[in-house]
Amino acid sequence: xxxxxxxxxxxxxxxxxxxxxxxxxxxxxxxxxxxxxxxxxxxxxxxxxxxxxxxxxxxxxxxxxxxxxxxxxxxxxxxxxxxxxxxxxxxxxxxxxxxxxxxxxxxxxxxxxxxxxxxxxxxxxxxxxxxxxxxxxxxxxxxxxxxxxxxxxxxxxxxxxxxxxxxxxxxxxxxxxxxxxxxxxxxxxxxxxxxxxxxxxxxxxxxxxxxxxxxxxxxxxxxxxxxxxxxxxxxxxxxxxxxxxxxxxxxxxxxxxxxxxxxxxxxxxxxxxxxxxxxxxxxxxxxxxxxxxxxxxxxxxxxxxxxxxxxxxxxxxxxxxxxxxxxxxxxxxxxxxxxxxxxxxxxxxxxxxxxxxxxxxxxxxxxxxxxxxxxxxxxxxx
Numbered sequence: 001x002x003x004x005x006x007x008x009x010x011x012x013x014x015x016x017x018x019x020x021x022x023x024x025x026x027x028x029x030x031x032x033x034x035x036x037x038x039x040x041x042x043x044x045x046x047x048x049x050x051x052x053x054x055x056x057x058x059x060x061x062x063x064x065x066x067x068x069x070x071x072x073x074x075x076x077x078x079x080x081x082x083x084x085x086x087x088x089x090x091x092x093x094x095x096x097x098x099x100x101x102x103x104x105x106x107x108x109x110x111x112x113x114x115x116x117x118x119x120x121x122x123x124x125x126x127x128x129x130x131x132x133x134x135x136x137x138x139x140x141x142x143x144x145x146x147x148x149x150x151x152x153x154x155x156x157x158x159x160x161x162x163x164x165x166x167x168x169x170x171x172x173x174x175x176x177x178x179x180x181x182x183x184x185x186x187x188x189x190x191x192x193x194x195x196x197x198x199x200x201x202x203x204x205x206x207x208x209x210x211x212x213x214x215x216x217x218x219x220x221x222x223x224x225x226x227x228x229x230x231x232x233x234x235x236x237x238x239x240x241x242x243x244x245x246x247x248x249x250x251x252x253x254x255x256x257x258x259x260x261x262x263x264x265x266x267x268x269x270x271x272x273x274x275x276x277x278x279x280x281x282x283x284x285x286x287x288x289x290x291x292x293x294x295x296x297x298x299x300x301x302x303x304x305x306x307x308x309x310x311x312x313x314x315x316x317x318x319x320x321x322x323x324x325x326x327x328x329x330x331x332x333x334x335x336x337x338x339x340x341x342x343x344x345x346x347x348x349x350x351x352x353x354x355x356x357x358x359x360x361x362x363x364x365x366x367x368x369x370x371x372x373x374x375x376x377x378x379x380x381x382x
Contacts, residue, residue: 049075082242163336217368231326301363318348
């Protein structure tokens, strides 16, 4: 969390345009809390969460990125109903901060993110009993000093470490992801978490389509980048599956375009306008009767999206773990051990993850996506 007195405040960063190799938007002063964030993300990801650190909740406009807040560690997993369980964590290694402000601030962030619970970790700041009780009342777990280490160890107790978020590997992964074209990176790291709705699906696919030629599998960062993109895309697909489940699978071909346009009312208004314009063009003789001068209203990938969602809905136990599969493969590109597949649903989850990659390729014109079932190449740790 960025609070006065605890870390640097939010500002507005100038939006830059670029291609692969641009990463200036995310470089800055040394992160004094990074070690604590990585330890927390490592423990939560080992416990089955899909994790991101330094999640900026911002919106872009012509002037740049307008910061609203950030989340030190965001952890997500899903119920079989496709409802996300979101945990937000504030990690502070310093002493010049107000625990009460951190707790209240995190509570507000939880409301915005529709998060289930929050955790405030103060590695070097004492925490009075009444502040722990304040956290209890706000559904925020507040831990300080040795309690932080104990909590980390408890989360991974008896679980083989997959090796995610180790500091050297983190630097290696970040170096690969910094090669993603900057406009796509900004959406994935910033706007994606601000909107958390239908816009993420169309925008992510749109940006990937725009830079499709940048990902051809010839560079070592391409594989990591596509796992990162596919992980984000899957979170939106799971949200779509939740909507389809609520409205009925039988009406999925009507639900899919409505979802992409922000709801049934918005889609109906767009469709009515589209039909009126087309009719006007016919009446004025600008197009031949029965012809069309307008591109289709619905994206060409709607049938593929509907088919992917049905596969997810038919295998919910496997589908809800697809983001974690992409997380696993991302970290394996930098030498992590990864998940030891003991779960009976692992193969089904892996197949669904490949379905996501294949859908991404078909919807965007990518020339190459990773094959999760290809023989694993030897990976050298950084």
